Each structure stands twice: as C-alpha cells, then as structure tokens.
Amino acid sequence: MTMVHLKLEDGTVAVCETARLTPGRGVAALLPDGRQAAVFTDRRGRTYAIDNRDPFTGAYVLSRGLLGSTPEGRPYVASPLLKHRFDLETGACLDDEAQTVRTYETEHAR
Amino acid sequence: MPTEHLSTLVVIGHGMVGQRFLEALAERGATGRTRVVVLCEEPRPAYDRVHLTSYFEGRTPDQLGLVPDGFLREHGIELYVDDPAESVDRAARTVTARSGRTFAYDTLVLATGSYPFVPPVPGKDLPGCFVYRTIEDLLAIEAYAKTATTGAVVGGGLLGLEAAGALRGLGLDTHIVEFAPRLMPVQVDEGGGAALLRTIENMGLTVHTGVGTQEITAGAEGHVNGMTLSDSSHLSTDLVVFSAGVRPRDELARACGLAVGERGGIVVDAQCRTSDPAVFAIGECALAADGRVYGLVAPGYDMAETAADTIAAAGERAFTGADLSTKLKLLGVDVASFGDAHGTAEGCLDVVYADSRSGVYKKLVISCEGVLLGGVLVGDADAYGTLRPLTGHVPPVAPEQLVLPAGLGAPAALGPESLPDDAVICSCHNVTKAAITACSTLPEVKRCTKAGTGCGSCVKTIGMLLPKSGDTGLCGCFAQTRQELYEIALALRLTTFTALLDGHGRAQARGGEGCEICKPTVASILAALGNGHILDGEQAALQDTNDHFLANLQRNGSYSIVPRIPGGEITPDRLIVIGEVARDFGLYTKITGGQRIDLFGARVDQLPSIWTRLVDAGFESGHAYGKSLRTVKSCVGQTWCRYGVQDSVRMAIDLELRYRGLRSPHKLKSAVSGCARECAEAQSKDFGVIATANGWNLYVGGNGGASPRHADLLAQDLTDDELVRLIDRFLMFYIRTADRLERTSVWLERIEGGLGHVRDVVVNDSLGICAELEALMAAHVAGYRDEWAETLDDPERLARFVSFVNAPGAPDPSVRFVPERDQIKPELPLLTLGATR
Numbered sequence: 001m002t003m004v005h006l007k008l009e010d011g012t013v014a015v016c017e018t019a020r021l022t023p024g025r026g027v028a029a030l031l032p033d034g035r036q037a038a039v040f041t042d043r044r045g046r047t048y049a050i051d052n053r054d055p056f057t058g059a060y061v062l063s064r065g066l067l068g069s070t071p072e073g074r075p076y077v078a079s080p081l082l083k084h085r086f087d088l089e090t091g092a093c094l095d096d097e098a099q100t101v102r103t104y105e106t107e108h109a110r
Numbered sequence: 111m112p113t114e115h116l117s118t119l120v121v122i123g124h125g126m127v128g129q130r131f132l133e134a135l136a137e138r139g140a141t142g143r144t145r146v147v148v149l150c151e152e153p154r155p156a157y158d159r160v161h162l163t164s165y166f167e168g169r170t171p172d173q174l175g176l177v178p179d180g181f182l183r184e185h186g187i188e189l190y191v192d193d194p195a196e197s198v199d200r201a202a203r204t205v206t207a208r209s210g211r212t213f214a215y216d217t218l219v220l221a222t223g224s225y226p227f228v229p230p231v232p233g234k235d236l237p238g239c240f241v242y243r244t245i246e247d248l249l250a251i252e253a254y255a256k257t258a259t260t261g262a263v264v265g266g267g268l269l270g271l272e273a274a275g276a277l278r279g280l281g282l283d284t285h286i287v288e289f290a291p292r293l294m295p296v297q298v299d300e301g302g303g304a305a306l307l308r309t310i311e312n313m314g315l316t317v318h319t320g321v322g323t324q325e326i327t328a329g330a331e332g333h334v335n336g337m338t339l340s341d342s343s344h345l346s347t348d349l350v351v352f353s354a355g356v357r358p359r360d361e362l363a364r365a366c367g368l369a370v371g372e373r374g375g376i377v378v379d380a381q382c383r384t385s386d387p388a389v390f391a392i393g394e395c396a397l398a399a400d401g402r403v404y405g406l407v408a409p410g411y412d413m414a415e416t417a418a419d420t421i422a423a424a425g426e427r428a429f430t431g432a433d434l435s436t437k438l439k440l441l442g443v444d445v446a447s448f449g450d451a452h453g454t455a456e457g458c459l460d461v462v463y464a465d466s467r468s469g470v471y472k473k474l475v476i477s478c479e480g481v482l483l484g485g486v487l488v489g490d491a492d493a494y495g496t497l498r499p500l501t502g503h504v505p506p507v508a509p510e511q512l513v514l515p516a517g518l519g520a521p522a523a524l525g526p527e528s529l530p531d532d533a534v535i536c537s538c539h540n541v542t543k544a545a546i547t548a549c550s551t552l553p554e555v556k557r558c559t560k561a562g563t564g565c566g567s568c569v570k571t572i573g574m575l576l577p578k579s580g581d582t583g584l585c586g587c588f589a590q591t592r593q594e595l596y597e598i599a600l601a602l603r604l605t606t607f608t609a610l611l612d613g614h615g616r617a618q619a620r621g622g623e624g625c626e627i628c629k630p631t632v633a634s635i636l637a638a639l640g641n642g643h644i645l646d647g648e649q650a651a652l653q654d655t656n657d658h659f660l661a662n663l664q665r666n667g668s669y670s671i672v673p674r675i676p677g678g679e680i681t682p683d684r685l686i687v688i689g690e691v692a693r694d695f696g697l698y699t700k701i702t703g704g705q706r707i708d709l710f711g712a713r714v715d716q717l718p719s720i721w722t723r724l725v726d727a728g729f730e731s732g733h734a735y736g737k738s739l740r741t742v743k744s745c746v747g748q749t750w751c752r753y754g755v756q757d758s759v760r761m762a763i764d765l766e767l768r769y770r771g772l773r774s775p776h777k778l779k780s781a782v783s784g785c786a787r788e789c790a791e792a793q794s795k796d797f798g799v800i801a802t803a804n805g806w807n808l809y810v811g812g813n814g815g816a817s818p819r820h821a822d823l824l825a826q827d828l829t830d831d832e833l834v835r836l837i838d839r840f841l842m843f844y845i846r847t848a849d850r851l852e853r854t855s856v857w858l859e860r861i862e863g864g865l866g867h868v869r870d871v872v873v874n875d876s877l878g879i880c881a882e883l884e885a886l887m888a889a890h891v892a893g894y895r896d897e898w899a900e901t902l903d904d905p906e907r908l909a910r911f912v913s914f915v916n917a918p919g920a921p922d923p924s925v926r927f928v929p930e931r932d933q934i935k936p937e938l939p940l941l942t943l944g945a946t947r
C-alpha cells in the first residue's frame with residue numbers, strides 16, 4: 001500500500017495511506033517538531049501540503065477547509081473560519097497578498 | 111542615504127483627525143520628503159473614537175485601531191505613544207514632550223482634539239465619577255460597574271445617550287439628567303425630542319429633563335452614592351458619567367501665544383493655518399474660519415485634507431465650514447438630523463409626520479420655493495440616505511410623500527437613482543454620487559473614494575447606486591442559479607456533484623474542483639432530494655466543516671454540540687445527562703436563544719465519545735451546524751397557561767420531529783404560541799404558528815437577525831392536518847425556488863408576485879405541483895435518520911474524527927482554554943499577521 005509522505009528539511013515523515021485521503025478534503029498531520037501540516041488531495045489525485053495554521057485567526061484549521069479551483073485551474077483551500085483562500089501550490093493567500101502560508105512537498109511511496 | 115537636509119514636521123495628537131492627516135500626507139507623497147514625528151498622549155495609537163461604544167458590543171481595542179498594519183513603518187513616521195507634548199517654543203521652533211525629548215520643527219500641526227467638560231459641581235472628582243472619551247475611560251467604567259447597580263449620565267445629548275446605552279448594557283439601572291427641556295437639544299427639535307423621550311422611557315431608562323446637577327454626594331466610604339438635582343430632589347446612584355459637552359484642547363496653543371477664540375479653540379484660516387504661519391491646527395481643537403468649533407469627525411477629516419494639501423503644496427483646498435448632518439442609532443433608535451434642522455431660514459415651512467404610538471417623528475424644512483433645506487427624523491431614519499443629498503434641491507416628488515410611512519398611500523420610496531450627480535452620498539468623506547457611480551463594486555468604492563469607511567451609514571445607499579451584475583450564476587463554476595440547479599438535479603436524477611459540474615458547469619470549471627460556494631449548495635440540493643447520509647461517498651467532500659464534523663466550528667478550532675430538544679421540552683433526567691456529559695468533558699454550557707443547550711469546547715477527537723453518551727440517553731443531532739431546521743420554539747400553552755387555547759407544546763414537538771434534518775437553502779426556524787399573546791415569538795420565524803379558538807393561524811417569512819421582518823399571515827383557523835399540509839408545501843416550494851443563503855423572508859420579498867403568488871401555489875395549487883411537493887416531504891419524513899447515531903455505527907465515518915491523521919490518539923495542542931466565571935473559554939492564539947516564512 002502506498003503512503004503519503006511530506007518532505008521536511010531533515011528527511012521525510014509519513015502521513016497516512018494514500019487511500020485515506022478524500023478528494024476535495026484535507027487531513028491534519030502532526031510533524032515531529034510540533035508543527036502541523038494540512039494535507040489534501042484533489043479530484044485528479046494530486047496531493048498538496050501546506051501549514052495548518054490560518055494566519056487570519058491563528059487557529060489550526062486549514063485542513064478542515066473545502067478545496068476549490070480558480071477559473072485558471074489553480075487549486076486552493078478556503079479556510080473554514082473566515083473563508084480566506086490559499087493557493088495550494090504556492091501557499092499564497094488569494095484574498096490578501098500580504099499573507100502566505102508555507103508549503104511542503106509531498107510524495108507517494110511505500 | 112540622502113544627505114540633503116530633510117525638513118521636519120511634528121504632529122501633536124494622534125487621534126482620529128491626526129491619523130487622517132498622516133494618511134493624507136502619505137497619499138500626497140510628502141512623507142518621503144519630510145521627517146514626520148507624532149506625539150501621542152494616549153497609551154495606544156489612533157483608534158476609532160466614533161465607534162468607541164462598540165467596545166461594549168465585543169469589539170476589542172485592537173479592532174478599533176485606525177492605523178493600517180505597516181503604515182507607520184512604510185512611511186517612516188516616528189510615533190511616540192504615551193508621551194504628550196508639554197510645551198512649544200515658537201521662537202526656537204521646538205516642541206518638548208513629557209519624556210524630555212525635544213524636537214525641532216519646520217512645520218507644527220496641532221490635532222489635540224477636545225476634553226469632556228465637567229461642570230464645576232461639588233463632588234465631581236469622587237471615586238465613581240467618570241467621563242466618556244477614551245478607551246481607558248471605558249475600561250474604568252466597565253471595572254467600576256461590576257460593583258454598581260445604578261448609574262446616572264449627566265447630559266442628554268448625543269454622547270450622553272450613547273453613554274446611557276452603555277451603562278444599561280452593563281446591567282445598570284440607568285438615569286439621564288439633562289438640563290435642557292428635551293433630549294438631544296442640539297440635533298432635534300421639540301417634537302423629535304418628545305418621540306425620542308417616549309421610546310427611551312419605554313426601554314426602562316429614567317429621564318430627568320429640565321433639571322441641573324447641583325452636587326454629587328458620597329457615602330460612608332467616600333464613593334459616589336447619589337446626586338442632588340437643581341429641583342432639590344435626590345437621586346441615588348453608584349456611578350456618574352459626565353457627558354455635558356466638550357471643549358477644545360487649546361492649552362498648548364494658549365501657552366505659546368497663538369490666537370485662540372473667546373470661547374476656546376485655536377483660531378485658523380481657511381487653510382487651517384494658525385496665527386503663526388508655521389503652525390496648523392485641525393480637528394476638534396480648531397476654531398475654523400467660519401467661527402465654529404466642529405465636534406464631529408467629518409469636518410475634522412476635511413480639515414486634515416486641507417492642511418495636508420497646503421503643507422504638501424499639492425492643491426488649493428480650503429475649509430470654510432461643514433454640514434452638521436448626523437444619523438445615529440442611539441439605544442437602538444434611529445435619529446437623524448440634516449441641513450437646517452431647526453428651520454432657521456427666513457420664511458421656511460415645515461412638513462411634519464408624527465406617530466406617537468410607534469415613536470416615529472419626521473420633519474422636513476422646505477423653503478417657499480420648495481427647496482429642501484433640512485430635517486429631523488426620529489424612530490425611522492431610512493430616508494436619510496436619500497433626503498440628505500437632496501438638501502438644496504427641489505425634491506422630485508411632493509414633500510409629504512417623503513415623510514409618510516411606506517404603505518400609507520405613499521408611492522414607493524424615492525430611490526437614490528433620482529439624486530443629482532453632485533449630491534453628497536457619504537458625508538464622512540464628502541463623496542458625491544458621481545464619484546461613486548464611477549466605481550463598480552463596494553470594495554472599489556471604499557478603496558478609491560473612502561466612502562463608506564467612516565460611520566457606515568451610507569453603505570446601503572452606495573449599494574443601491576452600484577450596477578447589478580448581469581451574471582446571475584451561482585458562482586464562478588455555475589452559470590445557473592440555485593433554483594435552476596435544483597431543477598436540473600431533480601429532472602435528470604443527478605446524484606453527484608461531479609455529474610452536475612462536469613455536465614452543466616461553466617466551460618472553464620468542468621473537470622475542476624468546484625469551489626466553496628457551489629459545493630455546499632449542491633450538497634444541500636442533493637440532500638433535500640433525499641440522497642442518503644450527508645457523509646456518504648462524494649457528498650462527504652462537499653460539506654462545510656460544520657456539516658463534515660456534524661458540529662459547529664468555533665474561533666479556536668474547537669467545536670460546539672447542540673442536541674435536539676424538540677419544542678424546548680426536556681425531562682429532568684435528560685437535563686441531568688446533559689449536565690453530566692458537559693461536566694465529564696469539561697465543556698462550557700449555555701442556554702441558546704433557541705430554547706436548547708449548547709456545549710462548547712470539544713476537540714474533534716472528543717466528538718464521537720460525547721455523542722455516544724448523548725445518543726445512549728436518547729438525544730439526537732440538533733443540526734445547529736446545518737442549513738436545515740433549527741428549532742421549533744414553543745410557549746407553555748393551554749396545558750398550564752391560563753390564557754392558552756391550544757396545546758402549543760405538542761404542536762411544536764410534532765413539527766420539530768417532522769422537519770428535523772430537512773436540508774434547505776438557509777436555516778429554518780419556527781415557533782408555536784398557544785394564544786395571541788405570542789410568547790413564543792412565532793411571527794419572527796420562517797414559519798410560525800399561533801393558536802386560535804378554532805385551530806391554528808400560519809404565518810410565514812418572519813425573520814429575526816440582522817434585518818428583522820414580521821411574518822405574513824398565510825392562512826387562518828387551520829386544523830392540525832391542514833396546518834401540516836400547508837407547511838409541507840410551503841417549505842418544499844421554498845427549498846425548490848430559493849437562492850443559496852436566502853431566508854424565507856428575503857425569498858418572499860424577491861419572488862415574483864410575492865406572498866400572493868406563494869399563497870396561490872401552496873393554498874390553491876395554481877401550478878399543480880402540490881402533490882409533488884407533498885410527496886417530496888413525505889419521502890423526507892420517511893427517510894429521516896439521526897446523523898449522529900448513524901455515524902457512530904460506521905467505523906469508516908468515525909475514522910475522520912481525529913485531530914491528526916498520523917497520530918490518532920493525540921489531542922490538538924493548539925486548542926487550549928482558560929477559566930472564566932467557573933467555566934472555560936478559548937485561550938485565543940496570538941495573532942501575528944505577516945508571512946509565516
């Protein structure tokens with residue numbers, strides 16, 4: 001069975017089985033240093049990971065937002081609290097250019 | 111590093127006008143060429159004094175802040191908080207602050223505002239006496255009020271009423287003492303003052319007009335215990351707030367020899383220059399070129415722009431006077447006055463409408479040529495947005511039609527479309543209709559003209575002036591409305607979001623993800639058409655987080671739980687279960703406004719164990735998280751109440767159980783009252799039922815919330831069966847035809863033909879769809895299952911209730927609480943806006 005992994009500065013960390021991800025939704029993962037990542041998969045099976053903290057409210061909830069795509073096809077997640085949208089590839093907030101969340105590279109491996 | 115000598119500008123006072131001046135300076139590029147130093151007496155940078163009272167409605171001091179993030183840094187402005195200027199040496203051109211810092215200036219701007227005037231009565235400095243001007247004043251009043259039961263406000267003007275509202279909000283028995291014979295003597299006339307008085311007294315405040323304050327008296331411990339009034343009567347009170355007007359803070363100016371007015375205020379010319387050309391004065395401390403001191407923020411902003419223009423050599427603005435129009439909501443009562451409100455112009459005429467039953471008073475002042483000169487509106491100031499800009503023009507309809515309430519033979523209210531282009535729509539920022547119609551969206555208007563960013567009273571009018579976009583599509587993914595999507599899904603029996611998106615979405619959206627607007631909307635349509643559990647299959651990915659976790663997300667990432675308590679009826683045993691569950695899981699409990707109990711502060715991973723306990727005790731989901739039926743409130747009714755004529759509790763329970771779980775475009779609320787006294791407030795509900803001697807009256811389209819609406823009577827004297835059948839049809843017709851997030855109230859106003867049409871469809875079956883509507887409802891009732899019980903039975907659904915997918919047992923360390931009033935509250939995360947990396 002394949003697992004989703006996040007690449008960190010010093011190695012990788014396993015998140016969950018690939019099959020555990022529901023397209024269009026996310027899960028939260030606890031990283032070894034206490035940080036939290038939000039991991040998503042979209043309809044096409046592409047996987048993304050960003051920081052789980054919503055910078056507008058300080059709450060760790062981005063993993064519980066809904067995925068969407070812009071007319072140009074860029075995937076984003078809308079925070080469940082105040083609905084700010086974050087580009088899943090760059091972490092940039094689409095509604096306020098001053099805000100960015102960090103992104104993580106993901107890979108599928110056994 | 112530029113080596114040229116930079117000139118220095120010193121600003122004394124960082125209040126509303128001081129901040130606006132800095133922004134105006136930055137906009138004109140002057141901050142790049144000049145060193146700007148700001149001395150601020152208060153312990154915090156400029157904040158929104160106009161909305162000071164909103165602190166008591168939950169706005170934090172930070173949220174009141176007026177300085178945009180990064181503004182000072184970006185423009186190199188040096189701000190010294192908690193460091194007032196103590197002296198000005200005009201010969202040496204230096205300012206010295208309390209800290210001992212001295213700054214040389216080329217140009218000096220005084221923006222020191224006003225101080226509250228406290229009449230020199232004995233006892234005015236006793237502990238328990240306050241003024242109402244700064245955030246610190248409010249914090250002090252709030253702290254002191256904890257030990258007080260009665261409060262008195264000296265002064266019944268605009269600020270006095272606002273302070274009285276705040277005291278009442280703090281739970282004090284509140285008195286207002288006004289020397290003049292009526293409230294708000296400056297703004298409103300006698301008739302308006304009388305209407306205001308009646309309404310305010312009806313709210314339980316005590317008003318004493320025509321009396322002065324002679325002395326503040328103290329109790330044994332030296333704290334305020336009352337006041338003696340000029341008619342020698344005594345008023346017991348624990349706390350006194352002085353709000354008897356303001357005086358310009360011109361003390362620095364006096365001390366350094368600048369010209370000041372006889373009754374105070376720093377004398378300035380039309381460019382806001384004082385008697386020393388290197389010194390300017392703006393805002394409430396200035397005595398303007400027209401000989402007046404303005405105590406409102408809009409004229410102050412105008413002065414700030416004028417001074418910035420002059421100092422930056424950017425234009426030829428002048429400030430020669432301003433309009434004193436105001437619209438306020440004081441203690442929930444609309445009060446507006448504009449133009450020549452007191453009718454001082456020669457030969458002018460009045461048009462007055464007064465209804466003392468409803469506390470409405472409206473007066474327009476008209477010149478003999480028919481030009482609108484001004485007016486006073488109390489109790490209903492909706493027309494202010496149109497009337498104020500019409501001032502100075504001949505109104506396009508007869509003046510009496512402008513004051514008559516809607517529905518009294520008056521033609522539809524005059525819209526802002528009929529205003530001339532030069533009419534000022536936003537008086538805070540002096541923005542005309544032409545400037546607003548040059549923009550196309552509200553955010554654009556706010557950005558380009560600042561209109562709507564002051565007191566906010568013009569926002570509604572601005573909305574009416576902006577173009578309605580031609581595209582009625584639901585969102586960027588669908589060109590159809592919600593109703594059209596419902597019809598497509600129904601007719602083609604589509605059961606998945608992707609089928610709808612890929613087959614019927616906009617071209618560029620097909621094959622994409624959809625968005626946060628259409629996904630929950632389509633989920634609700636599919637659920638209303640009876641497509642199984644909302645967490646099944648693809649539907650699981652469409653729900654907002656609340657529906658996803660069958661609980662309500664709170665600000666710190668925790669969730670709240672609301673078990674259904676049909677009709678608000680609950681046995682002692684069940685109450686005990688709720689108490690035990692809350693105690694065992696350490697949850698905050700509160701009685702909701704919907705006659706049930708909310709348990710707050712659960713982590714995602716605790717939800718299943720909490721619900722296991724609740725389901726075992728016979729509770730089910732209350733759907734507080736869903737766009738679906740919330741509560742059917744009840745009054746106690748015939749069983750106990752001496753007036754009741756039907757069993758309202760039984761009917762409320764029956765209705766709540768029938769419609770529980772029904773997904774709809776927006777939430778649905780209901781209530782049943784046992785007689786016409788209406789203790790259950792059924793007429794404020796989406797569907798409300800009131801008992802009659804012969805059966806039930808059904809009301810529809812009521813709404814509380816932001817824009818309350820009284821429900822309309824749909825049908826009278828119904829039997830139980832007739833009532834239920836009509837509600838079935840009404841709800842299904844609404845679900846079928848309403849827009850996303852459109853309550854029944856808004857839907858009923860929008861739908862063509864309005865109530866008449868809806869009555870035709872659901873009572874007379876004019877479209878021949880009633881059988882279908884009833885069948886859809888029957889399917890809903892038969893198919894209802896408790897979402898929580900089903901979730902607990904299904905390991906796959908339960909698997910999502912973890913804080914971390916890679917550490918299923920671990921609680922989320924970011925969800926933390928602190929104690930308050932013997933319960934918990936969220937410990938709010940520190941907010942550091944700015945890129946996290």
Ligand code: SRM
Pocket residue numbers: 662663664670671672700701702703704705706707708734740741777779794795812813814815816817853
């Ligand atoms: C818990 C409760 C307040 C309380 O402590 O009493 C509450 C809490 C919320 N209300 Fe309410 N409302 C509550 C009774 C009301 C009432 C009173 C009533 O139902 O009789 C009203 C006015 C009546 C009405 O709706 O017509 C009310 C009018 C609103 C509105 C304005 C709706 C409108 O049409 O203008 C919103 C905003 C919205 O829905 O868009 C809102 C939205 C909310 C939300 C969902 C805001 C949010 O998105 O977080 C709150 C979340 C609840 C939670 O986390 O559990 N709440 N809310 C009450 C729950 C009642 C219940 O048992 O289900």
Ligand SMILES: Cc1cc2nc3c(=O)[nH]c(=O)nc-3n(C[C@H](O)[C@H](O)[C@H](O)COP(=O)(O)OP(=O)(O)OC[C@H]3O[C@@H](n4cnc5c(N)ncnc54)[C@H](O)[C@@H]3O)c2cc1C
Pocket residue numbers: 122123124125126127128149150151152159160161162163193194195196221222223224242243244269272359362392393394395404405406407408410438565
């Ligand atoms: C409760 C309340 C409600 C109001 N509601 C409305 C309303 O609805 N509509 C409306 O138009 N207006 C309203 N106002 C009035 C409005 O707030 C003022 O007109 C506006 O704040 C004036 O701005 P300003 O900068 O001139 O004075 P302020 O905002 O008072 O700022 C002056 C600042 O200068 C500081 N200062 C004074 N001396 C010195 C010194 N020597 N050194 C350094 N700093 C100094 C003061 O501490 C103060 O912070 C309201 C006021 C209050 C208190």
Ligand code: SF4
Pocket residue numbers: 745746747748751752753754755758783784785786787788789790
């Ligand atoms: S509405 Fe009528 S029946 Fe119900 S509690 Fe009030 S007075 Fe009694």
Ligand code: FES
Pocket residue numbers: 535536537538539561562563564565566567568569
């Ligand atoms: S009139 Fe106050 S913001 Fe426009």
